[in-house]
Structure formats: C-alpha cells, structure tokens
Amino acid sequence: MHRRLLYVSLSAVLALSVTPSVSAGQSAPPTLDRAPGTVTLPVADYDRLLDRAANQPAQPDQPPIPAIIARAEVTGRVDADVVRGTVRLEGEVFQRGAVRVALTSGTTLTDAKSDGRVLPLIHDAGVDSAILNGPAAFVIALDWTAPVELTPGRASVVLPQPASGTGTATLDLPGEAADVRVESGLVTDRQTGNGRTVIRLTLTPGSRPKVSWSVREAAAQAGPVEIRTLGDVKSLVTIGDGDLRLASLIDVVVVRGEPTSFEIQLPAGYTLAGVSGPTLEGYDPKGNTLIVTVREPERRRHQFLVTLEQPHAAGSFKADTSFPIVSGVQRESGELAIEGVGTMEVNPSADDTLRRMDVREINPALRSLSRQPLLAAFRYQRRPGETRRLALDVKRFPDAAVLSAIADSAVATTLVTSEGRMLTEMTLLVRNRAQPFMKVSLPPGASILSSEVAGETARPVSGADGTRVPLLRANFRPEGPYTVSFVYLHGGQPLEKSGDAQMALATIDLPVGLLEWELFLPEQYSAKPVAGNVIPASRAGTTGTGVLSVSNRQSIPTLSATEEAGRGEIIGRVVDDMGAAIPGVTITLSAAGGRRTVVTDRNGSYRLAKVAPGRITIASTIPGFHPGEQSFIYDGIPKRLDFRMAIDGVAETVSVSAAPGSDLRRNEPRLDEIQQAPSQNVVNMQRKVAGVLPVRVDVPRAGTAYRFVRPLVLDDQTTVSFRYKRR
Secondary structure, rough: OOOOOEEEEEEHHHHHHHHOOOOOOOOOOOOOOOOOEEEEEEHHHHHHHHHHHHHOOOOOOOOOOOOEEEEEEEEEEEEEEEEEEEEEEEEEEEEEEEEEEEEEEEEEEEEEEOEEEOOEEEOOOOOEEEEEEEEEEEEEEEEEEOOEEEEEEEEEOOOOOOOOOOOEEEEEEOOEEEEEEEEEEEEEEEEOOOEEEEEEEEOOOOOOOOOEEEOOOOOOOOOOOOOOEEEEEEEEEEEEEEEEEEEEEEEEEEEEEOOOEEEEOOOOOOOOEEOOOOOOEEEEOOOOOOEEEEEOOOOOOOEEEEEEEEEEEOEEEEEEOOOEOOOOOOEEEEEEEEEEOOOOEEEOOOOOOOOEEOOHOOHHHHOOOOOOOOOEEEEEEEOOOOOOOOEEEEOOOOOOOOOEEEEEEEEEEEEOOOOOOOEEEEEEEEOOOOOOOOEEEOOOOOOEEEEEEEOEEOOEEEEEEEEEOOOOOOOOOHHHHEEEEEEEEOOOOOOOOOOEEEEEEEOOOOEEEEEEEEEEEEEEEEEEEEEOEEEEEEOOOOOOOOOOOOOOOOOOOOOOOOOOOOOOEEEEEEEEOOOOOOOOOOEEEEEOOOOEEEEEOOEEEEEEEOOOOOEEEEEEEEEOOOEEEEEEEOOOOEEEEEEOOEEEOOOHOOOOOOOOOOOOOOOOHHHHHHHHOOHHHHHHHHHHHHOOOOOOOOOOEEEEEEEEEEEEOOOOOOOEEEEEEEO
C-alpha cells in the first residue's frame, strides 16, 4: 500500500510549524536563514500543522482593577486630649506580582502589620500605601493616633478615612457623653456604663468622619443646689358616651438645678391611662401620685402628656373634676378646654379662680388634642397648696338623623314596547354633602344598564340588599346641585289585545322634592290611567314640558372646545324650517331668580351669561313664527340650546286645489293631542337605545306620551295602572 505524499513549499511549512507565538513584553525570535525549497510530508502531519496554526492558546483575562479593600473597621479610645486606636483592613490583590495599594488618608499612623509582620508604608500626598504581592487576600492592622480638639462646651475628633467600600467605627468616649454628633456617618448604637460612653457608627465612603460631643468641667460644688421650676398645665376634658377622658399636656421649665425626676399629683377618681414625653425615662404611679424620671437632666424644659379616664352614668349626669398638679413648682398656670361626643348641653361652673375665655384663644398645642368642637374654655393661675376644681352639668339629647344628600327634583322617562319591556331613565338634581352612593330598589327582574354623575359615566355596584348608584366620582367635589342619572331595563309582561297593566318606578333612598314621570306607549295601543299614587300633569297645573333630562347631552349639547363660553353660560342659535338663521328673536330665561331676555344677532345666535343652577325655562318668540320653549334642570356646565321655529299661520290660511269632495286643509291640532305628544326626552331615549346602551331594545318610534307628577317622594314606590286596548 502506497503512502499518500503531499509536496508543499518549505517556506510555508516552516511558517506553520516553527513560528512560535510572541507574548507581551518579549522580543520576536530570529527568523531561520534557509534557502527556499520543498519538503514532502504525510497528509496527517500536514493536517496537524494546520490545527496547531488555527488553535492558538487563549490569553488569560486581566482583572479590571489591581486590588481592592473590601471592609474596614476603625476603633479608638479617647483619653484626656488624645485618641488612639487601630484600623483593620480586609481586601484582596488580583494582579500577579507586586501591586501598590492605597490604605488610609488624613491620619497619623504609628505602626502597620500584615500577618504578624511589619509592613512598610509609602506616604505620598497625605495617602498611606503599601506594596503587596498577588494574587492573594490580605489583612492589615494599622495603629493610628489623633489629637482631640477642644472648644467651649464641646470636644471633637477626626477619624481615619479608609480606602474601602464599607466601614464601621467604634469610639470609646470618657464620661457619660451627651449630644453626640457625627458628620459623614450614622450612629447605630450607643452604650453608657462605668463612667464611659461607647458609640458605634457606619462610615460614609470617601469622606472623613468627625465625631463631636458635649463636655462639662467637673467642679466640686460646695453644697446641693436648690431646684426651682415653673409649671404649665393644659388640659382637655372629653365627655364621652360612658366616660370622662382627661388629657393634660404638662410643661416644666427648670430655672435652677438639674432634676432627674418630677412628682405630679393626679386628680381623684381617675385611672391613669398613659404617660409619654420626649425626655421621659420612666414613670411610677403610686396612688394619686405619679413620679416621672427623665433623661438628660441638663435640659431646661421637659414636657409630658398624661391621659386619665373615669366612668360616668349614661345619659345626663353631673361630675366634679380637677387637674394634674406639678409638686414643688414656684408658679403654675393652666388652660382648660371641654369637648363632647354626641348631642349635649354642658353647663360648667367654677369659682373666680377659673376665668372663662374664648375657645379661639386656646393654645394651639391644646387645640391639636381635640377631635370635636370645643364647648367651653378656661384659664387659671395656681399658687402652691391650692387646687382648682370644675363642676360639670351635662344634659345629653338623643341623636337625630341628618340628611347628607337630597334630590330637589327627579325626571323619569319610560319607553314601553309591545312585548311589555320597559326601558326607564331617571335623572335627579342632587344636593350632596358626603354621601357616596344611593340605594336603588329595582322592580323584580330589572337591571341597571348605565349610570352617570354630572355628565360623566360612573359604575354602579350590586350588594346583598340592593343596587348602589354612585353619587360621587373621582376628582369631583360638588359645591352646588348637580345631576345623577341611571338607566334600567325591566322585562315586564307582554301586552295583549286588551287588559290592565301596572307600571312602577325604581325606589331610591333619597328624598325627592318633585318627581315627574313620562310614559311612552306604542301607537297601536290606546290606554287610560285608572289608578296609582301619581297625579296627571294636566291636573297639577303643568304642561309637562319641564321633563327634559339634563344629563342627556343629545338634548342639550355640551359646547365644543372651539366655542368660547364659560361656566354658567348657555348659547345657541335660532333657525327656521329650512335651516336659515332668524335674527331679532327674543330669548327669555325664566328661573327662580326672575326673568331676563336677550335678542339673537344677525346670525341667529344668542348668549345667556351667569345662569344659576336649578330648574330654568328658555323660550323663543318672534312675530310670524310659532314660539318655542324648553325647560330643564341646569347644572352650571356650559350648554348649547338651539331652536327650530316653524312659520306661523301659513298652514291655516293657504288652500290648495284637490279632487272634488276632498279637503286638504291642515286642521288645527287638538289640545289633548298636544299634551300627549312625546317630549324631547323620548327622542333622547330612542337615540340612546340606538347607539349608547349595551343592549338592543326594539322601542316604538311612534306612540302616545302620558305625563304624571308626584311631590315629596320619601323612599316609597311610585306606581300607575293602565287599562289598554289594541286599536
């Protein structure tokens, strides 16, 4: 078997096989001085040469930084006017060989050791560094010292600044150091004992921490110092349903000395509920005496809040009360305020030592303790040994329910289909203080489809005892009357050829001043109301034209952003049957505040400004045209109301030719047909069914409207019964 041989250039083989790699810092090897030629190699050896040339050894990754100090721990002890301590550094050298590592700055080092051996240091530009070999971890201990800076009343020391990412420090201070402050650091612990104070703090990387504390010169006193104090007691008496609560804010001003405790005499009959204060160390109640212990006795003022309780009989009662007294004070002043929970009459009585004052003059700190309106207030001055007492005569009255929301008026529009389904929209003009929802009791089988608050959609909620319709919504704080509306669908019973049918409205838990109801029946049925708790609109002295729904933006369009109108303004345009503008039309606004008129300009436009919220009527009149009139509940939002006026008298005076025996004159409409013509509310409901509501209802497009009113509806159902017959 013959071996396969390959002839290659000798220079190419030498370049592949004998050229070594050149590392960083080494000079290139000398090139071989040989004459060019050829050499014969087996294919396997040639392939190995190619693999060695393609797979060069990977260079090792270099560390991003030569070394790092991971953690530093600084300790120090202050003696006289110098502080000494150690700095322990833990870190690691990443590069191979000798590396210069920065250790600390801004301090005086007396010694440096690593693994028990002396470590040489390099001091350059205030930074102490060391030469360390790597890669390896290291632990270095540095001894440092620094002077203590003394200023009147305070002492301070600057700690070393280690070049580490995290660090802690422990400093041992002489005496019971007070008012310890740290710059560029955070105190995490403080312990006092055996005449010294030890603080522990966390260092801020990159900054030198400075610790300062207050000092006092210890001078031997010839004798004990007499303690002199002043007291001020501000008390709040709260009359609850079954107890009296007394909260006293006690201020003690130290005039002389450094007292560590105070004695407070508590009024008889009360039980101590709690004691608090910024300098309170502890308290010990002993009968009617309360001993409070304070920390930081060098402070000139101490404040405590003492709360007491005592039961009393339910209902009306009489009681005497006194107030806490700070024992040993040279002078004590005080203020007293009385508040009560519920409906009551309080008659406080006292002697001349308690002087009546206006509740508006009460100290703000005492006023902040109250949660109810203040009923009475007193101030007093007390000398040592005196006691101030107050007699209370409390007469409690039963609570009465208060209406938080009321509907001035309500408008209901019901569309009845031949299948007996009823679609009803109710719109209320609401005055609301704080009630978020109103309860709606729907007829059996009915469901709410939509609801709106002041023209914006709101979501109703369902509960175990009924449905809740929102009266408020997010970012809406009403200052006057506004509209709330909801639409619901009731299945009902299909209408037959003839019979009786009873219809009812949903019941709401808001009192309604005046309810107006319009029922729209299909044109193929003739009906007559026979019973119910409503009044026909014709008998009530109203034409029923005031049942326009304010919440329906199709009936009164909201102004577009391009039209200039402010709050409380109504604008519109008057046109004829062909859409041409009618100038000179008198627009009359009728409201509870009176009547006023404006005239349309040459474009047929008008503007009514400063229109107050409430029920209003706007009429348009001009000779030669039928007058127009619309009534609705206005909520103060800018609105647009247009009128289309028909020419008056043309249909009654013009006759046309026709076949013999025919009479094509337009007869005048009868009064009952005018009263039974559907209002704009019915048209708006039909539009809603077409494109707004989430269900499909085949409502009649033609029919007869029946209007009813009912005054003062108080949480009961409104019903009407019809006797109907198919035409």
